[in-house]
Amino acid sequence: MDFRLTDEQKSIIETIDKLGVDQFAPKAAYWDENHEYPWENLHKLRELGYLGMTMPKKYNGQERPLIDAILAIETAAKYCGVTARILVETNMGALGCVMAYGTEEQREQVAHRVLVEGDKPAIGMTEPEAGTALTDLRTKAVKDGDSYILNGTKHWITGGGISVTNLIFARFIENGKDLGIGGILVDKGHPGFTFGKVERAMGLRGIPETELIFEDCVVPKENVVVQGEGNEGFKKLMYGYNGQRAGASSVALGLAQGAHNLAIEWMEKREAFGRPLSEYQGLQWMMAEAEIKIAAARLLIYQAACNARDLPNNVKLPHMDESSMAKAYTSHAAFEVVSESLQMFGAYGYSQDLPLERMLRDVRMFQIGGGTTQAQINMVARSVFKRKFKNTK
Numbered sequence: 001m002d003f004r005l006t007d008e009q010k011s012i013i014e015t016i017d018k019l020g021v022d023q024f025a026p027k028a029a030y031w032d033e034n035h036e037y038p039w040e041n042l043h044k045l046r047e048l049g050y051l052g053m054t055m056p057k058k059y060n061g062q063e064r065p066l067i068d069a070i071l072a073i074e075t076a077a078k079y080c081g082v083t084a085r086i087l088v089e090t091n092m093g094a095l096g097c098v099m100a101y102g103t104e105e106q107r108e109q110v111a112h113r114v115l116v117e118g119d120k121p122a123i124g125m126t127e128p129e130a131g132t133a134l135t136d137l138r139t140k141a142v143k144d145g146d147s148y149i150l151n152g153t154k155h156w157i158t159g160g161g162i163s164v165t166n167l168i169f170a171r172f173i174e175n176g177k178d179l180g181i182g183g184i185l186v187d188k189g190h191p192g193f194t195f196g197k198v199e200r201a202m203g204l205r206g207i208p209e210t211e212l213i214f215e216d217c218v219v220p221k222e223n224v225v226v227q228g229e230g231n232e233g234f235k236k237l238m239y240g241y242n243g244q245r246a247g248a249s250s251v252a253l254g255l256a257q258g259a260h261n262l263a264i265e266w267m268e269k270r271e272a273f274g275r276p277l278s279e280y281q282g283l284q285w286m287m288a289e290a291e292i293k294i295a296a297a298r299l300l301i302y303q304a305a306c307n308a309r310d311l312p313n314n315v316k317l318p319h320m321d322e323s324s325m326a327k328a329y330t331s332h333a334a335f336e337v338v339s340e341s342l343q344m345f346g347a348y349g350y351s352q353d354l355p356l357e358r359m360l361r362d363v364r365m366f367q368i369g370g371g372t373t374q375a376q377i378n379m380v381a382r383s384v385f386k387r388k389f390k391n392t393k
């Protein structure tokens with residue numbers, strides 16, 4: 001395996017590092033405090049070609065490998081977690097499913113929206129009564145002639161109310177028969193589709209987490225991305241989501257790297273008992289262990305990205321077990337690294353005057369959103385024993 005970056009990959013990192021210093025970091029606290037979506041960062045990233053990076057050239061994408069998008073996300077997250085999440089949702093998430101399984105018309109429409117208009121597609125899976133146990137979801141799409149009638153509620157949907165494109169997981173019903181879980185596109189503003197509660201989240205507050213409500217929402221059959229077909233539809237949707245897991249892991253990794261860098265710089269300057277903090281061996285070891293955790297997380301994520309396999313329509317997404325391993329390990333390790341970095345600052349780290357407390361609130365999310373750590377470990381256990389247990393999807 002060759003871990004050397006190409007010149008192009010180095011240039012992605014350099015460009016985003018520069019943007020991070022000049023544009024993302026200075027306003028990261030602002031988005032958090034004002035619960036405001038960083039549109040200006042999204043448009044800058046779109047102008048520079050960092051949205052839909054892996055999309056085929058025929059849709060105006062760059063057909064870059066998944067690892068290039070991962071590098072962009074990881075780099076942005078050092079400066080602003082919310083901005084890095086924009087990159088996840090405009091490169092992975094609902095996009096993976098639509099680009100792999102959607103119709104030509106859907107692919108063209110969604111690609112145009114992301115690459116030209118800067119839409120950030122949302123993915124609506126979780127319901128108040130069905131999170132980890134997603135197969136218990138209750139939202140129904142009942143076939144009615146050439147349409148589907150949607151009824152149900154989703155919650156904690158990232159970007160709900162902002163995203164024009166929404167990929168909704170629902171139970172497909174035809175002639176009274178439950179055909180299984182599938183995915184259907186519903187645009188913001190569609191009659192019968194409204195927004196409810198916006199969550200008062202602990203971190204990553206620049207992106208709303210919103211309730212989506214469907215009441216007799218009539219959607220044409222042309223909007224179906226994945227049909228309910230026993231367990232097959234659900235399996236496809238879950239596989240399509242693997243890119244999101246690798247992307248989310250990269251945000252956690254970038255937050256860890258960003259906090260770690262700040263701590264190292266601080267430890268050379270801050271003195272205690274006449275010596276810089278960096279000269280205390282106990283603290284050196286904490287930083288060395290953090291470095292090892294960051295390196296291990298990076299290897300797992302890069303492995304998942306580089307081993308991405310072909311889905312239909314030339315879409316490349318990671319394997320389930322590799323993306324689950326990356327997410328389970330990274331989200332936990334990154335939380336520890338950010339927490340220990342904050343510790344180096346003492347009371348200064350606990351203050352909102354510095355970014356550490358925000359980074360700690362932000363990084364905590366990745367052990368929950370996009371599938372909890374326990375859910376990821378269940379997937380790995382399934383792969384270890386090569387069989388499915390009752391506690392997994």
Ligand SMILES: Cc1cc2nc3c(=O)[nH]c(=O)nc-3n(C[C@H](O)[C@H](O)[C@H](O)COP(=O)(O)OP(=O)(O)OC[C@H]3O[C@@H](n4cnc5c(N)ncnc54)[C@H](O)[C@@H]3O)c2cc1C
Nearest residue numbers: 123124125126131132133156157158369370371372374391
């Ligand atoms: C910031 C944020 C953004 C999100 N964005 C989205 C989004 O865009 N779209 C979307 O659809 N959802 C989104 N979610 C929802 C997220 O995917 C769910 O919160 C997550 O899947 C867990 O579901 P739950 O909250 O219902 O917890 P539960 O499923 O109720 O789990 C509670 C606890 O029990 C554990 N547990 C449950 N089952 C098992 C088991 N079988 N074995 C071991 N432990 C188990 C869980 O790990 C967890 O610790 C988001 C959540 C957050 C916090």
